[in-house]
Ligand SMILES: Cc1cc2nc3c(=O)[nH]c(=O)nc-3n(C[C@H](O)[C@H](O)[C@H](O)COP(=O)(O)OP(=O)(O)OC[C@H]3O[C@@H](n4cnc5c(N)ncnc54)[C@H](O)[C@@H]3O)c2cc1C
């Protein structure tokens with residue numbers, strides 16, 4: 001028994017967490033426990049991978065094969081994206097889809113059907129999963145792909161660990177010429193201008209906007225749009241071209257303790273947002289940077305989640321369809337700006353066509369998606385309940401892997417409930433939401 | 436290209452060493468009596484992560500009559516040999532059951548004398564190579580609670596010391612690694628050992644890598660164990676026999 005919590009440090013529970021690397025032992029463990037949930041690297045924010053009994057996949061950490069001809073990699077479910085990058089980048093490959101941190105496991109990526117800054121152009125990770133092996137409630141390992149056990153294949157992608165333990169994954173990679181990204185950053189004076197830019201630049205592979213949530217009135221939703229393409233050899237500068245496929249083992253800075261709660265008051269958020277907005281004075285900046293600062297700017301600070309203090313924080317990420325989406329975003333941003341419960345990070349992206357192969361629990365729907373961090377407090381829970389109403393009114397939904405607090409009603413109104421799973425695999429979240 | 440042969444590669448220390456040496460560019464021969472799915476995956480993992488050549492071969496320390504053909508069958512002969520296999524056994528049982536006592540001695544001592552003897556002769560004739568073998572602080576003085584295992588390791592330490600002296604003239608290096616406590620599956624069922632004097636498998640692997648690189652003779656991991664064992668060795672017998680160590 002020990003305290004277990006995920007990235008938001010909320011909730012914190014007492015749990016029995018065990019890791020094995022031998023498949024037979026995992027099967028035994030699954031069979032002898034009534035209720036368990038698989039857990040990867042705990043980078044979901046809330047209780048998706050929490051339960052009294054947890055199977056940790058972190059000892060399932062082996063690469064199984066790497067086909068550099070066809071760009072296919074196969075590895076066990078607990079391998080971190082960081083490790084995959086270290087292996088594939090020097091050979092001219094990249095992850096087809098990546099979240100904003102490389103410290104997640106490939107199993108967690110499949111279970112949450114993760115998306116990146118390229119959903120509008122290239123879809124979620126579901127598109128690139130060739131097959132995986134799943135250990136089910138009877139301890140049997142089942143090979144799943146579009147052709148073998150297709151129903152289980154579909155339900156597990158985005159299935160939040162409720163169908164069984166993913167043991168290994170076979171993933172199609174993206175070919176790259178260099179490990180650098182040609183980046184374009186554009187300032188927008190408010191949300192309206194930003195949404196226009198999203199339309200105008202929709203041909204870019206990668207796009208994401210950082211939003212200052214405290215600005216109001218004419219500046220509501222002032223933001224920076226970051227666009228990106230994989231750079232070609234010709235686009236690198238002299239220094240970069242010495243090692244066009246560099247992995248850069250970047251040093252990490254530690255946040256060594258839980259910050260006192262008062263540090264992150266409204267003022268410090270204001271300062272942060274202001275600095276972020278003014279860091280680049282020109283309207284538009286073009287440059288070529290390594291993939292690390294482009295995709296994983298926050299990974300440079302280890303444990304940055306601790307700046308929110310011991311009470312923890314939660315991330316509120318919703319998606320709403322493009323229809324009336326602008327109106328919905330404005331309503332939500334106005335409500336947040338007026339609430340005084342500022343958000344440290346607010347990130348806006350767009351989702352393209354719905355993913356063809358994914359569980360009913362999978363998050364992306366065609367439209368906008370906004371993610372905001374909130375320090376935990378009573379006031380915040382009330383605000384988020386109110387935001388839920390707006391999201392539902394605009395036919396939207398919340399991302400389960402970020403959630404720690406929505407109620408079961410909200411869930412059932414926004415996700416189809418045509419999903420059944422073995423009673424053995426349940427998280428605190430699936431119990432709370434009655435999934 | 437250098438090649439490392441790990442005898443007992445399914446041991447936790449062996450796995451940590453495989454990573455440590457592969458990271459430095461060594462090709463690997465993983466020798467284990469347990470060539471299961473796990474070992475196959477481990478071999479694939481190491482070769483993908485570090486871009487080195489890795490093969491798995493069958494090896495049983497107890498099957499001494501097969502040791503010669505085992506070594507002869509290796510396509511590429513290793514530059515560095517690391518012997519990590521070991522058997523803690525059940526001391527209580529060994530006191531009344533000679534089969535158990537014999538198994539402990541055969542695994543830790545006889546097995547090494549057999550296989551390292553064969554390898555030593557080959558290296559001696561080639562006048563190059565390194566042999567690294569993991570013994571234990573348990574071999575520094577026979578203690579009431581585990582003197583069967585202890586004496587097998589004592590024999591091993593003495594064997595290695597003599598081997599080192601013999602091979603020094605032939606440019607072959609022999610390193611004796613003497614760990615205190617290591618957090619591995621060997622001791623997972625025993626009461627937890629004190630943290631400050633318990634090494635991780637990765638720490639032992641670092642020490643072994645250093646022993647190889649700097650051609651060290653006898654290495655204690657962690658270094659504090661050199662002092663601890665100095666004291667234990669020097670307790671007068673009339674007092675030592677009354678202790679419960
Ligand atoms: C800084 C940061 C940025 C992020 N950015 C994004 C983003 O841009 N896009 C995005 O989509 N997500 C993003 N995330 C969320 C993250 O990608 C997901 O929560 C991911 O699932 C975490 O994986 P994990 O290995 O840490 O698994 P955990 O957090 O431990 O578990 C997450 C879920 O996966 C299940 N699971 C884990 N491993 C297995 C397995 N082997 N078999 C079956 N089920 C399993 C768990 O049961 C749980 O439901 C971000 C998270 C952080 C901290």
Ligand SMILES: NC(=O)c1ccc[n+]([C@@H]2O[C@H](COP(=O)([O-])OP(=O)(O)OC[C@H]3O[C@@H](n4cnc5c(N)ncnc54)[C@H](OP(=O)(O)O)[C@@H]3O)[C@@H](O)[C@H]2O)c1
Pocket residue numbers: 442443444445446447448449467468469494495496497519520521522523542546569570571572614615616617618619620621622
């Ligand atoms: N752990 C400690 O506290 C500690 C302290 C001092 C010294 N040591 C020594 O450190 C070395 C490594 O041990 P460890 O801690 O890594 O423990 P471990 O994981 O239990 O490794 C011991 C390994 O030896 C193998 N082995 C036993 N008999 C064998 C045989 N007849 N043929 C081939 N392989 C055999 C076992 O193989 P299987 O996997 O097939 O069983 C096992 O993998 C051992 O020599 C041990 O004596 C350990």
